[in-house]
Amino acid sequence: MPQSRHLATELPGPRSRALMARKTSAVAGGVGTTVPVFAARAGGGIVEDVDGNRFVDLGSGIAVTTVGASNPAVVAAVQEQVAAFTHTCFMVTPYEPYVAVAEKLNEVTPGDHAKKTALFNSGAEAVENAVKIARHATGRDAVVVFDHAYHGRTNLTMAMTAKAMPYKSGFGPFAGEVYRAPMSYPFRDPEGMTGEQAAARAIAVIEAQVGADQVACVVIEPVQGEGGFIEPAPGFLPALAAWCRQSGALFVADEVQTGVARTGDWFACDREGVVPDLVVVAKGVAGGMPLSAVTGRAELVDAVHTGGLGGTYGGNPVACAAALAALDSVERDGLLQRARAVEALVTGRLHALAARDSRVGDVRGRGAMLAVELVGADGLTPDPALAAAVAGAAKAQGVIVLTCGTHGNVLRFLPPLTISDELLHDAFDVLDAAFAATSTTTASAR
Structure with a gap:
């Protein structure tokens, strides 16, 4: 063309x-x-x-x-996989491309700890499953999100999303135990506010209104997407991640829009060396095919009982083939x-x-x-x-x-x-x- x-x-x-x-x-x-x-x-x-x-x-x-x-490599990979088979459901008769995508995401997501991955279809579905994993692993219920956040259009992710129109208006009631904290927004924060100060402001709200011992996870877009491409001040994400480690909450990075080279790093968290407990991936991961993932610390992901994660189309073989080609393109090109x-x-x-x-x-x-x-x-x-x-x-x-x-x-x-x-x-x-x-x-x- x-x-x-x-x-x-x-x-x-x-x-x-x-x-x-x-x-x-x-x-x-x-x-x-x-x-x-x-x-x-x-x-x-x-x-x-x-x-x-x-x-x-x-x-x-x-x-x-x-x-x-x-992308020619993605097109070729899809054509080859379609000719082989389009679907069997990984939960019935598994296939190698799903495993290969999991291995690659375990490799490129932040941190050198042991990781495991589960594949899904959409960003919202992956966010929901990250919350499921966090609640199961911690035994806690509360989910903390931020002003201006966007996490999806399902019932739980609408509750997690900040913007009413067009995403939430008229669709309630929403899932409970979702709490909102102030985001670092350098353009609109008080002049001179540092990332650490903005994090302290958010943490004070969480501790006062939720309770540190009630928080299953803090879910944040490292650079907010639909909310306005808001990049928090340096120090904000590391301070939140440190608080999560101290309090026993999981730090979940929603990298649906920021991930897979979009921000100049494999993942936006890489820029400040932040290592999330769970990373949510979608959008650019499969070159246009529907695929999403939750990748995280192996012991956390494995805390969920067999059968607790999955879905009929999650990790579809054609989407997995596209993802392997797209991820290879990031490195090769x-x-x-x-x-x-x-x-x-x-x-x-x-x-x-x-x-x-x-x-x-x-x-x-x-x-x-x-x-x-x-x-x-x-x-x-x-x-x-x-x-x-x-x-x-x-x-x-x-x-x-x-x-x-x-x-x-x-x-x-x-x-x-x-x-x-x-x-x-x-x-x-x-x-x-x-x-x-x-x-x-x-x-x-x-």
């Missing part, structure tokens, strides 16, 4: 409009879409729609196609280094944008997981309308940009790690123009 942006028709084109009419008639209204075009194929950093329009993909299917859309190169290029463009537009309140993130938070004239009030306008203007010119944040005022950038510098510069040229088109005021250089 040509790795270039191309608009062949108006957006959406006639075929996409016809398909959208069918979608409206046949698909549940609660299933929304971000871009009003229908994909026909995708490759590398490009998505092509049914009308022949090619879009630069700065979303990667929400951090899924990390090794590039339709130098994608950890590439993620850091993407960070340098994109943050350079974003800081230049911020220097000339005061509506960009914050530039943050790492690797190929980057964001800008958009604010009003006071430099702090969230501006979700601007985020929607900029994202819409970019999409109209063939660049897929996603929004996020508790207030919807954050633009997030999740390009595949295989994307070229040329495509990135083209996409951010479009973004610059989108900001200029929505500008009502200009700012002097900061």
Whole structure:
């Protein structure tokens, strides 16, 4: 597929409009879409729609196609496995690819202790199973999560998720024994607050409102995803992990969005040397196929009785084959280094944008997981309308940009790690123009 942006028709084109009419008639209204075009194929950093329009993909299917859309090695592995068998259920007649994925995740997740892995289908399912393991291993009930967290759409993970709309509104009552603590949010915390101080603030809430001896696990995204790509201040995660060790709670890293090279390390926890008790993996792990995992200390994972973990499709052989190819691609193609190169290029463009537009309140993130938070004239009030306008203007010119944040005022950038510098510069040229088109005021250089 040509790795270039191309608009062949108006957006959406006639075929996409016809398909959208069918979608409206046949698909549940609660299933929304971000871009009003229908994909026909995708490759590398490009998505092509049914009308022949090619879009630069700065979303990667929400951090899924990390090794590039339709990665040739992933496609070949899937084709070979499909020809062999598509399903037997690992709990009935097991197969080697499941074991191989577990071995690889045991190897690359943080820490050199003995580990074991269980495979599932989605990030939310894996988060739920991490909680199951933590409760079973500790004999405790309470689960601590954080402001702005996103952990999924199942009943338990909705309780763990902070944002009401569209994820929780009207769907309660939710699972109990879930408690929320304040997150380290450098852009909005008091000036000068360190990570250690932010952790002390969170720990004080946990100890006062939950009780240290009641906590089964503390579950946290090392860099928050849907909540706004919030990267906690240095020292926050290590301090929380240390408190968990002292209190007997398990430290669970939800690396669904941050894992598998997305942030320039195998896992975001690696940056500060944090070693979780359990790590949750999904999204980019299988190059576009549905697969998730919980990897953790062997004695904790093995605390669950036989039959207590699993599922009909968990660790599907086709998804496992894709995962082995995707994980190999990270190493073979130098994608950890590439993620850091993407960070340098994109943050350079974003800081230049911020220097000339005061509506960009914050530039943050790492690797190929980057964001800008958009604010009003006071430099702090969230501006979700601007985020929607900029994202819409970019999409109209063939660049897929996603929004996020508790207030919807954050633009997030999740390009595949295989994307070229040329495509990135083209996409951010479009973004610059989108900001200029929505500008009502200009700012002097900061």
